Amino acid sequence: MDPERKKVVERVAVSTFPDEVLERVLVQLKSHKDRSSVSLVCHSWYDAERFSRTHVFIANCYSVTPEIVSRRFPNIRSVSLKGKPRFSDFNLVPPNWGANIRSWLVMFAAKYPFLEELRLKRMTVTDESLEFLALSFPNFKALSLFSCDGFSTDGLAAIATHCKNLAELDIQENDLNDKSGSWLSCFPENFSSLEVLNFANLSNDVNFEALERLVSRCKSLKVLKVNRNITLEQLPRLLIRAPLLTELGTGSFLQEHPACQYSELENAFNKCMNLNTLSGLSEVTALSLPALYPACANLTFMNLSCAALQSGEFAKLLVHCPCLRRLWVLDTVEDKGLEAVGSNCPLLEELRVFPTDPFDEDTFHGVTESGFIAVSYGCRRLSYVLYFCRQMTNAAVATIVQNCPDFTHFRLCIMNPWQPDYQTNEPMDEAFCAVVKSCTKLQRLAVSGLLTDLTFEYIGKYAKNLETLSVAFAGSSDWGMQCVLGGCPKLRKLEIRDCPFGNAALLSGLDKYESMRSLWMSDCKVTMNGCRVLAKEMPRLNVEVIKVDGSNESQADKVYVYRSVAGPRRDAPPFVLTL
Amino acid sequence: MSIPLEHNYIGLTETSSMERGSDKLSSSSSSTLSTEDERSSTLNLKETELRLGLPGSESPGRKPGLGVSLFGKDLEDKNNGYSPNSLKNLVSGAKRGFSDAIDGSSGKWVLSMSNGSEVDLGKGAVLFSPRSGNGGKPLVGLEGKNNTQQSCLSAKPTMKEASSVPQSSKPVQEKKPQVPAGNEHGSAPAAKAQVVGWPPIRSFRKNTMASNLAKNNEEGEGKTGSRCLYVKVSMDGAPYLRKVDLKTYKNYMELSSALEKMFSCFTIGQCGSHGLRGRDGLNERCLRDLLHGSEYVLTYEDKDGDWMLVGDVPWEMFTDSCKRLRIMKGSDAIGLAPRAMEKCKSRD
Numbered sequence: 001m002d003p004e005r006k007k008v009v010e011r012v013a014v015s016t017f018p019d020e021v022l023e024r025v026l027v028q029l030k031s032h033k034d035r036s037s038v039s040l041v042c043h044s045w046y047d048a049e050r051f052s053r054t055h056v057f058i059a060n061c062y063s064v065t066p067e068i069v070s071r072r073f074p075n076i077r078s079v080s081l082k083g084k085p086r087f088s089d090f091n092l093v094p095p096n097w098g099a100n101i102r103s104w105l106v107m108f109a110a111k112y113p114f115l116e117e118l119r120l121k122r123m124t125v126t127d128e129s130l131e132f133l134a135l136s137f138p139n140f141k142a143l144s145l146f147s148c149d150g151f152s153t154d155g156l157a158a159i160a161t162h163c164k165n166l167a168e169l170d171i172q173e174n175d176l177n178d179k180s181g182s183w184l185s186c187f188p189e190n191f192s193s194l195e196v197l198n199f200a201n202l203s204n205d206v207n208f209e210a211l212e213r214l215v216s217r218c219k220s221l222k223v224l225k226v227n228r229n230i231t232l233e234q235l236p237r238l239l240i241r242a243p244l245l246t247e248l249g250t251g252s253f254l255q256e257h258p259a260c261q262y263s264e265l266e267n268a269f270n271k272c273m274n275l276n277t278l279s280g281l282s283e284v285t286a287l288s289l290p291a292l293y294p295a296c297a298n299l300t301f302m303n304l305s306c307a308a309l310q311s312g313e314f315a316k317l318l319v320h321c322p323c324l325r326r327l328w329v330l331d332t333v334e335d336k337g338l339e340a341v342g343s344n345c346p347l348l349e350e351l352r353v354f355p356t357d358p359f360d361e362d363t364f365h366g367v368t369e370s371g372f373i374a375v376s377y378g379c380r381r382l383s384y385v386l387y388f389c390r391q392m393t394n395a396a397v398a399t400i401v402q403n404c405p406d407f408t409h410f411r412l413c414i415m416n417p418w419q420p421d422y423q424t425n426e427p428m429d430e431a432f433c434a435v436v437k438s439c440t441k442l443q444r445l446a447v448s449g450l451l452t453d454l455t456f457e458y459i460g461k462y463a464k465n466l467e468t469l470s471v472a473f474a475g476s477s478d479w480g481m482q483c484v485l486g487g488c489p490k491l492r493k494l495e496i497r498d499c500p501f502g503n504a505a506l507l508s509g510l511d512k513y514e515s516m517r518s519l520w521m522s523d524c525k526v527t528m529n530g531c532r533v534l535a536k537e538m539p540r541l542n543v544e545v546i547k548v549d550g551s552n553e554s555q556a557d558k559v560y561v562y563r564s565v566a567g568p569r570r571d572a573p574p575f576v577l578t579l
Numbered sequence: 580m581s582i583p584l585e586h587n588y589i590g591l592t593e594t595s596s597m598e599r600g601s602d603k604l605s606s607s608s609s610s611t612l613s614t615e616d617e618r619s620s621t622l623n624l625k626e627t628e629l630r631l632g633l634p635g636s637e638s639p640g641r642k643p644g645l646g647v648s649l650f651g652k653d654l655e656d657k658n659n660g661y662s663p664n665s666l667k668n669l670v671s672g673a674k675r676g677f678s679d680a681i682d683g684s685s686g687k688w689v690l691s692m693s694n695g696s697e698v699d700l701g702k703g704a705v706l707f708s709p710r711s712g713n714g715g716k717p718l719v720g721l722e723g724k725n726n727t728q729q730s731c732l733s734a735k736p737t738m739k740e741a742s743s744v745p746q747s748s749k750p751v752q753e754k755k756p757q758v759p760a761g762n763e764h765g766s767a768p769a770a771k772a773q774v775v776g777w778p779p780i781r782s783f784r785k786n787t788m789a790s791n792l793a794k795n796n797e798e799g800e801g802k803t804g805s806r807c808l809y810v811k812v813s814m815d816g817a818p819y820l821r822k823v824d825l826k827t828y829k830n831y832m833e834l835s836s837a838l839e840k841m842f843s844c845f846t847i848g849q850c851g852s853h854g855l856r857g858r859d860g861l862n863e864r865c866l867r868d869l870l871h872g873s874e875y876v877l878t879y880e881d882k883d884g885d886w887m888l889v890g891d892v893p894w895e896m897f898t899d900s901c902k903r904l905r906i907m908k909g910s911d912a913i914g915l916a917p918r919a920m921e922k923c924k925s926r927d
Contacts, residue, residue, distance in 0.1 A: 089779070089781050090775070090777070090779050090780075091775055092775065147781070173781060173783045173784075175783075201783055282787075286827070305784070306787055354780070356788055357788065358778045358780055358785075358788075365822065388778060388780075413778055413779065415778045417777065472777065472779070497776075498774075
């Protein structure tokens with residue numbers, strides 16, 4: 001664009017729309033996707049956007065450096081960061097891989113002294129970092145750690161001790177060193193700002209009286225999720241002190257002395273008028289469950305994935321939960337339980353069925369295709385499913401997606417790899433064909449079972465909105481992966497393990513990877529040479545190979561490819577080779 | 580006297596359709612052998628004959644069921660690589676005493692049974708309940724793996740963390756992600772060799788579940804007396820096990836009726852095979868008669884590992900010491916004592 005024209009445009013822009021106004025308007029924009037779009041309109045919009053942005057979401061901590069972020073966004077109050085590739089949750093990434101929060105914290109302390117919120121997923125966080133965090137940000141309000149590692153309860157103690165304005169402490173599913181529950185007692189006696197407390201996955205006892213006092217003081221407490229050491233006798237004492245609770249995660253739901261405390265429990269739940277989310281319920285039995293019924297009327301999310309319920313008691317519970325939109329269960333409820341879901345939860349949008357005993361193959365348990373079908377008939381609004389089972393048929397999946405064409409997330413895990421349709425003995429290709437054809441809004445797909453390249457042909461051809469694809473033990477040749485990379489215009493994340501895809505497949509995506517967040521391929525047929533070619537052709541991608549001990553020199557065991565403006569990692573451990 | 584009974588069990592004579600295993604054996608080896616597994620046909624016959632009358636012979640009654648009920652035709656591709664493995668899985672837990680006695684050859688024998696059994700199935704032999712499809716689970720994975728030999732081009736000769744499945748007979752190296760190791764005594768899942776990170780379940784959930792299972796298997800000790808107490812229940816001839824929580828029953832009657840309901844679908848001859856759950860009243864009645872009659876007895880394995888008849892000791896004592904339950908054919912139970920002696924003999 002020639003300079004003359006540019007000046008005209010800018011002058012016009014300034015006179016009709018002062019930056020301050022624009023910024024005021026843009027502050028209302030919360031979605032980072034919208035903000036990205038706004039920033040691309042023109043320079044003044046880019047500037048207005050960057051000054052008005054208070055929350056930054058960095059989906060891959062290695063895609064950008066702290067310096068770049070702080071230069072662009074000077075007014076950040078809230079940061080969300082994701083680190084390791086998702087398959088690290090399943091032990092596919094060796095320890096000490098990286099994604100350490102430290103360098104980010106140092107930058108934040110320098111550039112964002114008023115930082116209020118930090119939400120981390122799959123990052124490595126040490127106790128020193130937590131203490132640094134606690135001491136560096138006087139306004140710090142919210143800490144959420146999900147699937148992180150590297151810290152212990154000492155770090156939590158530092159947070160509790162020093163963060164005077166803490167409103168949210170959410171410690172979920174982390175690989176932490178749980179030394180003791182004494183961290184909870186570190187909240188000062190005058191501390192009262194907590195609104196969200198989630199320590200459900202910690203295993204050590206906390207001092208109950210300290211917890212009771214804490215809950216008493218924090219009048220705005222809305223979310224309380226305790227760990228399984230909190231007993232059913234203790235629960236009512238917490239509930240009566242937290243009348244504003246909207247999300248509750250109970251501890252153990254095991255009744256030790258049936259008669260006496262049941263009424264107390266019932267009373268406490270009677271008063272929980274505002275609950276919309278319920279979880280916990282470990283060790284629940286049919287005897288203690290009915291105490292919950294009064295509190296279930298407005299529940300929209302019930303997480304029973306730690307509660308080994310049988311179908312009968314589960315069905316009775318569901319009768320009291322007509323408003324459920326999200327439900328997580330264990331497969332102990334079996335198909336019968338899922339039939340009850342279909343009958344009682346017409347508003348259901350999300351269902352996750354977790355396996356109780358994923359490694360025990362000889363005992364029958366769990367759910368089959370019938371349960372899934374039953375849910376699909378009763379819950380037509382279903383849009384998110386995560387389903388672990390041991391058998392499935394193409395016909396069943398076809399029926400399911402015919403009933404529920406609005407799926408945006410379809411994650412089916414047939415737990416035995418390479419398993420065909422158990423009735424026809426054919427591959428499960430047609431199942432996923434049905435999924436991608438019927439569910440035009442599909443954003444996330446996880447496939448399983450015996451699959452040939454045909455599945456991937458279908459995916460490439462029909463899954464126009466697909467953003468995330470997870471593949472394991474599937475495909476017949478490079479062609480499969482090529483189809484996906486050649487189709488799927490909106491693909492952002494592709495994670496593959498144990499598939500027969502090699503260099504030809506890898507290199508067919510050359511043009512695609514820069515528009516994607518990342519690619520993960522482990523235990524496929526990719527070689528070091530293939531990766532080197534990729535790295536050479538696409539210098540703006542980071543092509544990293546994780547070498548596993550004892551593997552063949554030329555094999556690229558685990559390949560992680562991602563776009564980055566930060567250049568190659570400077571903190572890579574020895575087993576990560578950047579090509 | 581026990582020998583003729585055992586002959587009956589093995590089914591050289593016409594027996595009720597309840598005798599699942601015996602049915603397979605009885606429809607003479609020739610019919611079983613007329614199926615795919617030609618190569619071991621004569622051998623099977625011999626193996627069969629050898630096994631007649633031996634105490635260990637009834638265990639396989641259960642195992643072939645697994646092969647049969649599920650797959651019918653699917654057994655085509657089954658070859659030695661899989662079945663001994665799965666059967667080892669099944670056999671190892673069946674009778675403690677006999678797992679020592681059963682060797683590879685008997686494993687093979689059982690294999691032949693399972694190959695043959697599909698023919699029996701086709702000929703209207705004892706059917707498992709329509710739910711038997713579900714029961715196919717234990718072998719499903721194996722089937723799947725077997726069948727994908729053609730399509731799976733995974734180059735890696737070994738999975739890093741894969742179990743050592745006896746695959747030497749297979750021409751193509753392939754990954755066997757899941758090996759059903761004998762886990763019938765409720766040992767921790769970690770004891771099985773598995774593929775790393777499969778199924779894709781986060782560690783915290785695995786740990787939660789493991790500790791749940793461990794707690795459930797404890798015998799009422801610990802901080803409360805009212806823990807749930809899950810024990811596995813197997814039934815001879817049924818394709819899969821169930822689990823019951825002993826704490827939910829107050830006496831033997833309740834336990835017995837619960838088990839009847841649970842297993843009624845397996846036992847009756849011509850169950851409808853169209854996806855019904857065998858809740859047909861006729862079937863339940865039959866089972867009840869059977870359980871109360873002499874056809875089936877309920878036995879349990881106690882803390883010491885001995886198999887005892889259920890009902891002899893007070894209920895509380897029973898729940899304290901019961902580790903697992905087994906619904907045995909009456910003929911076996913009568914042989915309990917003599918078999919115990921056989922146990923000792925075979926060990927020597």
